[in-house]
Amino acid sequence: MAPHAEETIAIAPSTENVLPVQANPAKLAATIGDAKDRQLLIPVTVDKEAELEGKNGQAPAKYPHYLPTWDPNEKCPPLEPYEHIDPGHQADTSYPDLFPSSSLGSGVQVTHLTPTIGTEVRGVQLTSLSDAGKSQLAHLVATRKVVAFRDQDFADLPIAEALDYGRFFGRLHIHPTAGIAEGYPETLIVHRGAGDNSVDKYFAGRTSTVAWHSDVSYEAQTPALTFLYALEKPSVGGDTLFADATEAYRRLSPAFQERLHGLKAVHSAFEQASGSLARGGIVRREPVRNEHPIVRTHPVTGEKAIFVNPGFTREIVGLKKEESDALLKFLYDHLAFGADFQARIKWEPRTVVIWDNRVTQHSALVDWKNGERRHLARITPQGERPFETPFAA
Numbered sequence: 001m002a003p004h005a006e007e008t009i010a011i012a013p014s015t016e017n018v019l020p021v022q023a024n025p026a027k028l029a030a031t032i033g034d035a036k037d038r039q040l041l042i043p044v045t046v047d048k049e050a051e052l053e054g055k056n057g058q059a060p061a062k063y064p065h066y067l068p069t070w071d072p073n074e075k076c077p078p079l080e081p082y083e084h085i086d087p088g089h090q091a092d093t094s095y096p097d098l099f100p101s102s103s104l105g106s107g108v109q110v111t112h113l114t115p116t117i118g119t120e121v122r123g124v125q126l127t128s129l130s131d132a133g134k135s136q137l138a139h140l141v142a143t144r145k146v147v148a149f150r151d152q153d154f155a156d157l158p159i160a161e162a163l164d165y166g167r168f169f170g171r172l173h174i175h176p177t178a179g180i181a182e183g184y185p186e187t188l189i190v191h192r193g194a195g196d197n198s199v200d201k202y203f204a205g206r207t208s209t210v211a212w213h214s215d216v217s218y219e220a221q222t223p224a225l226t227f228l229y230a231l232e233k234p235s236v237g238g239d240t241l242f243a244d245a246t247e248a249y250r251r252l253s254p255a256f257q258e259r260l261h262g263l264k265a266v267h268s269a270f271e272q273a274s275g276s277l278a279r280g281g282i283v284r285r286e287p288v289r290n291e292h293p294i295v296r297t298h299p300v301t302g303e304k305a306i307f308v309n310p311g312f313t314r315e316i317v318g319l320k321k322e323e324s325d326a327l328l329k330f331l332y333d334h335l336a337f338g339a340d341f342q343a344r345i346k347w348e349p350r351t352v353v354i355w356d357n358r359v360t361q362h363s364a365l366v367d368w369k370n371g372e373r374r375h376l377a378r379i380t381p382q383g384e385r386p387f388e389t390p391f392a393a
Helices: 025-041 048-053 131-144 159-167 199-203 245-250 254-260 270-278 321-336
Strands: 109-112 119-122 146-149 187-192 225-232 240-244 264-268 289-293 295-297 304-306 313-316 342-345 352-356 360-364 374-379
Touching (some): 131 146, 131 352, 146 342, 159 374, 245 304, 289 295, 304 321, 313 321, 352 360
Parallel strands (some): 119 146
Antiparallel strands (some): 109 119, 187 374, 225 374, 240 360, 264 289, 295 304
């Protein structure tokens, strides 16, 4: 494990961003209502009989120790600041330890899915990488935004070892509301159980399950690299969409780019917490709000990215409501409709997908209706606090 990746520094935690849940009652009420509509897409319970023993023709879960749990008595303290040094800074960008010259042409396949975002790798085993190889991995993901590694043994590791692997890249985040593998709060479990056809009820009132977001952007120090690995998947469907927020920024006119610089937006966890409670879930840690620059700079590549998302961004600081809503809607639509800077990752068994949460947005798709299980696990190293650098045309 790299000692540089998780070094706590003594900085008194700020309380200015811990705001009362009534801070924006209209937005809160609307978001809670939306959470009730979306509860069918975010289960907070598990049918243990179906998952452990099988039911209605569906097989038992292959990875029962990864089934999600929610303990209402589990509470976590506020997150303390820590110094994050991205391993990508140390990388040899020719990637000799990630893709040794002796391996290229002998089973290693590297396929770029689009010009700017998305790469698929076969023939490289993540768990066999040296620390130098892991640093090069961090740089590759920062450059390609999302990388899918096929035929990995990651899911078969003891959970503690998988978490140790993630700690190389930063302090591991504990999600305030999501299900976890029992005894391992640093995991986040994505799970739709066998025989679950509740999406039919969702589609009775909604037209799409697409929900673009950047994970937990309300935290003071947002995630850096994120690992999501397949345990089980439906035979068809359940893909994940990714958008390149750096290319989205580059597509804007210089005048518009310059106007965005210096603006900050409020990102809030209050609505997620209240939505979780409204559908019978839990809250492990008191929700927070934080202000982040709308244009953030990647610490390794220096690329600038649009950093707002409809999941957690609430308003632009210093603008009137109508002004803020109009500008945010433009940015949301720009990212969502930009199919020419997006990639679609199709899950295969034993796949590990790694993305840079600082410069991408993503959305899961709940589009299969045959009741097949979709089960994945996420490990989420935190990065630096978002920052911006001066505008340069």
